[in-house]
Amino acid sequence: MTIERWLREGTEPPGSRFPRITRDELTPLSALEFPHIPGISICNHKREAYRLDFAMEPPQAGPAFPTLVPRVGSDGNELGGIRMPEVAVALATYTGWNLRNADIGAPSEPLAFTGSWLPFSRTKQIPVAADDPRPSIAERYANEQDYLARIDAAARELATEGFLLEKDLDLLHERAAQEWEYRQQLK
Numbered sequence: 001m002t003i004e005r006w007l008r009e010g011t012e013p014p015g016s017r018f019p020r021i022t023r024d025e026l027t028p029l030s031a032l033e034f035p036h037i038p039g040i041s042i043c044n045h046k047r048e049a050y051r052l053d054f055a056m057e058p059p060q061a062g063p064a065f066p067t068l069v070p071r072v073g074s075d076g077n078e079l080g081g082i083r084m085p086e087v088a089v090a091l092a093t094y095t096g097w098n099l100r101n102a103d104i105g106a107p108s109e110p111l112a113f114t115g116s117w118l119p120f121s122r123t124k125q126i127p128v129a130a131d132d133p134r135p136s137i138a139e140r141y142a143n144e145q146d147y148l149a150r151i152d153a154a155a156r157e158l159a160t161e162g163f164l165l166e167k168d169l170d171l172l173h174e175r176a177a178q179e180w181e182y183r184q185q186l187k
Contacts, residue, residue: 014162019070019080026068026080035076035093035133037118043097043110070096075134076118082163085154085172089147091137091183093118119183137183144180151176 005011019025027033034042046069051062070078076093077083087094098114100106121136141147155172158164164172 017080017082017163019078021068023080025071025078027071029069032069032072034072035074036131037076037093037134038131040116040118041099041108043099044108075120082158083154085151085158086176086179088154089150089176090120091147091179092120093134119186122184122186144177147180148173148176 003013006013029044029046032042046067048064048067050064053060053062070080073079075090076095077087077090078094078096093116095116095118098111098116100109100111120134120140121130121132123138124136126132126136137147141150152169152173155164155169159166159169
């Protein structure tokens with residue numbers, strides 16, 4: 001389903017998948033339950049938007065608007081929204097944030113427009129040694145074929161719902177196969 005079909009044929013677009021409080025997909029930052037991944041610091045503050053009173057010069061800042069962040073599962077991946085196959089059938093934790101490197105200063109501040117890829121360990125022995133609470137790839141998937149079958153199923157479901165094009169399914173499969181191969185080369 002494409003926007004062209006929505007316009008030409010009057011086909012309804014898929015329903016919104018924007019994260020919602022009612023589906024328990026958003027949380028205050030103070031209640032975020034991100035897994036403790038050794039060597040990874042989490043973003044512990046968010047940008048605030050304030051009410052402004054323009055009746056005076058300069059405008060006076062009032063209280064902050066309430067803001068929430070996406071809830072994450074035990075892997076640290078967001079629970080709401082459109083879960084692309086590589087997130088639904090993950091080989092890593094994907095974040096929408098990345099903290100600045102201490103070498104450039106302000107290491108507790110987010111780096112603008114940059115996310116993180118925090119790979120799962122290949123085998124069970126590695127996360128135990130590293131104190132990583134996330135299950136390894138070997139604990140999640142029997143083998144590459146199992147992983148790719150799950151990727152294909154997740155992609156087909158999104159295509160059926162109208163979030164992906166059928167013509168992109170083979171490309172997603174190929175990309176997932178490359179990701180599997182790349183992940184096998186890492187520690």
